[in-house]
Amino acid sequence: MNETMKIIFGLVGGLAIFIYGMNMMSECLQKAAGEKMKKILALLTKNPILGVLAGALTTAVLQSSSATTVMTIGFVSAGLMSLPQAISIILGANIGTTMTAQIIAFKITDYIYLFIFAGFLISFISKKEKVKNIGQTIFAFGLLFLGIETMGDVMKPLASSAFFVNMIGKVSHIPILGVCVGAMMTLVVQSSSATIAVLQNFASQAGPDGVTSIIGLAGAIPILLGDNIGTTITAVLASIGQPKDARRTAFAHCVFNISGAILFLFLVKPYAALIQFISPKGNEIDVISRQIANAHTGFNLVMTLIWIPLIPLMVKIVMKLVPDGKEMGVKALENPNYLDNKLIAQPAAALQLVAKEVMYCAKIVDEMIGKLQSGNGKIDKENAGIVEEKAKILQKLYASINDYFAALYSGGVLTEEQASQSAGMQSILCDIDRIGQLTREIMETVAKQNKGKHKYSKEALKELKKAMEQIQMIYGSCIRAISGDVDMDIKELMRQKEDIMQLDEKMRKNHIARVGKGKCDSKLTIPFNDVLHNIDRIGNSCVNLVEVAKENVTMQAFFAED
Structure with a gap:
């Protein structure tokens, strides 16, 4: 097998392990959380600040902003949540999804197999469902990092490829191209957490000088912005055929991420400098994973702070995008009103x-x-x-x-x-x-x-x-x-x-x-x-x-x- 095929198989295999581990961890966390999930959901009917908090906590448990957004669209479609409430949840969901990147930034390579073994042992021995779920969560956590490690290992030869280094150089110097690359990656994988994990791992590879990152933080940020745009497609697909308020909720997610990407696209270099200033210091390849995680969190925090007082404006924007009028489909009386x-x-x-x-x-x-x-x-x-x-x-x-x-x-x-x-x-x-x-x-x-x-x-x-x-x-x-x-x-x-x-x-x-x-x-x-x-x-x-x-x-x- 030639080197190119090894890299491709390693990337897709590592990505598969990562996504499987993340989905397994999400499912087990939900089961382990049990009643706590309902308490988090109880915040949905409160004021916008609590709505943002609920969205962040729910996404941290679900390990997916897309899952939280789809759930929110379901509530809006069923008439259990108003449009302003739903928008506040989505703002929080964008913060919560950064938790995965922050976890990935921790260097626990030496303990991956310990997590996998400990998680397997707990879930295998325990008879109690809650303890078993905790064990499976730890096992899935280990798999998540195993997938990242696998992708990292096969990416190393890319750093020495002149063709690849030249191509990455173009992406780094043309921010809009980086946004397009990030959006396309997330559209294909359907998980911004997965594509950001790939980005963190790739950025941790050393360039020709062996010290600096192959892409650098300024080159990674546009791709990061594109990842945030790409993740909105899941919400849009979930809203197809739903009532107008559900479609408006999906478009609110798009407005949030697209407006943020446009704003930050003009601030890539000063924003990169700010993130480097507030992040841990050291060799770039050692700290860039944390810098990308912080850039991801910072982006969503700033945009949330901007949009919280502007939720009424967001409502007006999405009502313009999806105006009142004839519904795309009227539910028959015998069709469920709430089930999704x-x-x-x-x-x-x-x-x-x-x-x-x-x-x-x-x-x-x-x-x-x-x-x-x-x-x-x-x-x-x-x-x-x-x-x-x-x-x-x-x-x-x-x-x-x-x-x-x-x-x-x-x-x-x-x-x-x-x-x-x-x-x-x-x-x-x-x-x-x-x-x-x-x-x-x-x-x-x-x-x-x-x-x-x-x-x-x-x-x-x-x-x-x-x-x-x-x-x-x-x-x-x-x-x-x-x-x-x-x-x-x-x-x-x-x-x-x-x-x-x-x-x-x-x-x-x-x-x-x-x-x-x-x-x-x-x-x-x-x-x-x-x-x-x-x-x-x-x-x-x-x-x-x-x-x-x-x-x-x-x-x-x-x-x-x-």
């Missing part, structure tokens, strides 16, 4: 969206019950059609949510605690769907009798209305309980279920009495009993919801809000 498949890899965020979707299903069922008990128990054609349509929507949403759960489980991203909570949420969804379908059955039974020869008496319709009113009352209380309403009295809800059972028995006796007096047709007995049976089954499902609430498996556990 791009967030499967971030379970803390994904479960929040699932919880919102489940509560939306609960609202649909409440509206169905409301239509059923209107009109003194009579089901008119309009209400019957509404209940039928909502039942169909509910079934499609039920299937979509379960498919989303399946994707979360198969993705292997859930911790044991999250998986347990998800099972509780699926139980809640199942009972909500069951209540909705039973409501439709009641509607069909009553509507059929209203159209036929044998109709219910006024007394029977009045009792049915009273039963449905009680059902709606207890159902509403149950939904508030699973929503996390701490003021709900669980014992009182159980007592209300007992009242429904007593009413059920009373209604059966009253119907028999009416049949005996000739007020009701005996042929109505079977359908009337079917209605009462379904009301009783709805009551049982409400009890199930109460039992889940008693076990503290509430939707509030998944929400980011305090």
Whole structure:
């Protein structure tokens, strides 16, 4: 194998190890963080300063500003976050992503295999999930540096290549060319952290004199600016087909990085001098990795400080870029309002969206019950059609949510605690769907009798209305309980279920009495009993919801809000 092929294979192989290690570390950190991720997300609804902090912390955990931006776009698309809030998150995400470069700047070459062995040993021996995740994080951390070391080893021959040195010289002296190179690298790799790691490693190679960097800090900064521009493409792709505010969020990311690149492009030499002044001193090839990391952090810090007070201006800019008007695509009613498949890899965020979707299903069922008990128990054609349509929507949403759960489980991203909570949420969804379908059955039974020869008496319709009113009352209380309403009295809800059972028995006796007096047709007995049976089954499902609430498996556990 010739030298060129060795370099190419070494670069792509080292890059693959680096990206794999970074993604593995991100996944394991999320699992190890657990509840802390939700606390970080809870800051999203606060003021811009806290929003920036939340974006930075979230990105530090996810090890990717693109992942944070995609997650933010998902929240905006679902209507859980306003555009100004989303912009503050993105400002913070750009700071958080510099953490990887800062870590890489530490010279831990002699300890790479120690990290890999220690991480493997902890994850292999430990039985506790959290400790195992910590061990895998350490193992992935070692792999990350192994990838960097591999790339560094194969880059050394490049420093002695006259052709390559001449080509790099051109890039160093034409800043706009460096920006283009950096942007293209990140567009291909889809990770600014990876391309900056390559840049740090390459810059650490000595030039012909054996002392100075082959590219120098002034030559590396334009490439660094290009890396920041290239990373915006992920957000733009994630926003395709999303509501206008989600697209505006993606463009805000572009505006931030492009405006910063343009500004700093005119300040490359003085900025390089400033970074060299505040960074550790020594031989250039020994300190340039840290200088690049500091330049990356400094760039994002300065641009964040500039844009925080100008967030209203940023909003106006992106609203001009994506003006109000006809949406690119209007969601059908039966399509999920909140679920976003791009967030499967971030379970803390994904479960929040699932919880919102489940509560939306609960609202649909409440509206169905409301239509059923209107009109003194009579089901008119309009209400019957509404209940039928909502039942169909509910079934499609039920299937979509379960498919989303399946994707979360198969993705292997859930911790044991999250998986347990998800099972509780699926139980809640199942009972909500069951209540909705039973409501439709009641509607069909009553509507059929209203159209036929044998109709219910006024007394029977009045009792049915009273039963449905009680059902709606207890159902509403149950939904508030699973929503996390701490003021709900669980014992009182159980007592209300007992009242429904007593009413059920009373209604059966009253119907028999009416049949005996000739007020009701005996042929109505079977359908009337079917209605009462379904009301009783709805009551049982409400009890199930109460039992889940008693076990503290509430939707509030998944929400980011305090």
